[in-house]
Amino acid sequence: MNTPVEARTVRLDPETQARFDALSRQELKYQRLIARYIDRRYAEDIWQDTLLAVFQDLAAGRGPQIRDLDAYVFKVIRNKVNRYLRAMYRATTELVGSQETVAEQVPETLRMEVTEAVQVVRRILSDHEFTIYVLRHYYDLDCRSIAGLVGGRTTPGAVRKALSSANKKLKEPGALAQLLPNQRV
Template identity: 30%
Template sequence: MDHDITPGEAETVSRDREMLEQYIQHYSGKIYGFILFKIKDREYADDIFQDTVVRMVRAFRDGNYRETGRFDAWGIQIARNLITDHIRKQARNKTTDCFESVETSALADDRDAGEWQSLEEERKMIVDRLVKGLSPEQREVLTMRIYEGLSFKEISVKQQVSVNTALGRMRYALINLRKMAAEYGDMAWANL
């Protein structure tokens, strides 16, 4: 199988499961290689590849495949979107983890309740101090995103700015928090 899907073949492929499997099998090495190159973690690459194939099959089944280019490029674009989603999810988890890192270490050390409460209060003071050091726009985006759980679209509406501006403010807020934490000397915060 050395050719791409030609106009008109998409309809045939969507009905012909065996042919679809042949196309996916033919291009799977290229698509998987792309994913592994970007992710560099075989376990996540396997998951993303599986999700990519599932999305491709669903698109064909539902008649959503558009004959705009090469089949492998289409599969790689689906994989690229899933990789972007994966990276964003990791970034959100890191952001959440940074606000829980002191609490987690306190629990892991098996400290008594009074000492843990003292550490929790200290953590809150540090977080408050660092967040107060942000610009008002960055502080507002950070608060809405982390504490209120709003999407960037909702934040952009509330702040009357574009989604990209809200994303940029969040990015700079996190960068500035890392810098301030490093200056503050708390290495757990500097490793966000």
């Protein structure tokens, strides 16, 4: 039989507590740093995860070992952002990788039409454009986050260019006719 976990209060020694409090007051600075790598909407979550990780390390007695707290926090932020981007990449490759994943998230009555539409869009767009198009319009990610997910030498500018190219291709009259074969365009 499992026993309930008791809540316990963890106290830091006064010097370590002062260091942690000073760190907490710099929230805006660190959230701006996080927002350089990912969308601002997720900066608060990354920051809270970072504070928790730093507090746990300080509470575990590693405070004196951490000489430069700013550098340590930057390292934790970088690791949290990378972990977030890897998780997002895994989630998006499932969607980008197969039409079935898209179809599973659509009501049964529309499933066939959505599957056909995804196949048509895949034929019209290159793999790179399709990936970027899905990340932007399905996951609502900004260009900087998409560049981080796609990796390689992809920059936010390259993402915008690929997205523009994809949108132009999909706006061509022939593309629309393929997407809506039973309707007059």
